[in-house]
Amino acid sequence: MKTFLIPASMLVFCVAAASALAAPGTVLRNDKLYSQPSASSKVAANVPKGASVDIVAKQGGWLRVTSGTSAGWIRLLSVRAGAGGLGGAGLGDVVGAATTRSDPSRVVAVAGLRGLNDEDLKQARFNGAELAKLNAWQATPAQARSFAAQAGLKTADVAALPAPQPAQTSSSPWEDN
């Protein structure tokens, strides 16, 4: 887990850290490996849904992966981090095994941290003092615009994404569960 996260944050500054990344991933749909992080570049290979890959680098919406003897760039949204194939829980089971099951102290640490649950939320009583703090921290639209401009953020004309077609294949995630 950590071996993936720490280099992932470094990558933001340094794509050359690629070889240190090598995190397992699973392909989510049939897609292509391109020679460059661009759909207009040459197709290096095809990878099927469910294939295991090693993620070695990231650039924008692209991941550089190796799959068997092939290597290339695949769309970020066509892969999920973590091994275990598509049939599993969809979470990093293998990575999890390394951090929890093989390390008893870690198991205790995680189990001891009882998270938010239904009962906490159900029993919750209105807290006006906290709500007043929330109001005090609120930013005005003008402040937000100025903060965005300071970092050179400019609004972009991006079209809405289409809703999925209702008549998709039965393997569509929209019809599962």
Place this chain on the structure above:
Amino acid sequence: MKRKLMVLAISLVSFSGAATALDFGKLLEQGINQELNKGKQTQPDASQSAATPPAKQKIDAGQLGFALFGDYSPEEETRIGRQIAGNLLGAVPLVRDDKLQHYVNLVGDWVAQQSGRKDITWHFGVLDTEDINAFAAPGGYIFLTKGLYRRLNNEAELAGVLAHEVAHVTLKHHLKVLKQSSLIGALGQAASNRAKSSDQVVQNLIGNGAEIMARGLDKNAEFEADRVGIVFAARAGYDPWGLPEVLQDLAGLPAKDSRTSLLYKTHPLPADRLAALGEAVGGRLDAVQGKDLPGRFYRIK
């Protein structure tokens, strides 16, 4: 055989006799049940409601404080959201870090400005828990946990998470859930007529505490918020891959991590969200050039 029929007939008569003595609340309940069962299979005991016509015309939305069959006004929406937010803050306080909270509000409001909704005031807060989650309440009340914030690497990822929640608000996902439950809530109010203050009316509507935040939404609402949120973040000038990167990070977490148990009770798994988003995005965002802003990202001490 004949005796049995007789007994049945008598019990039916006595039952319908009781039914005529029922008050307005019962009438309303039947009307509401009909409303809720629209499109569903008729229940086997429908003969009862057939004996008593639905009392649709008797529901006085104005008296109840909130429209049952119309839309909530922005003021009503804000009152509902304020109550849910105040209750949620009763379960988890805000992180005591002025710089963090102000930073999140600046980023969040900028993202929310791309949503096109100008009739509400947006509020953002970081909750003091190591749980990994984010919440949206109607009226523009948005929260993420310290546990989730710690996992973020840059401002684009923060913008992506907040944009998903902003999308829930602009798409009025929770209000649609409340619309369903308000039909039930109205029953209690009308029957008891004990809703003294307007806060009580709102609380009756949202149920116990902040339990609506634990109930979650339809998974298609989550996929929709991902699809709409990613566009809000891109329109704000951010790298659109912030939200997918957060989902990738969560996909790599151990399955049994207790910090994500509520998150996965109320959301589809990250792999399913990535796959659904991948179908919608395809190559449509290839030309978008956004900013990550890792340098400006505020890091919790």
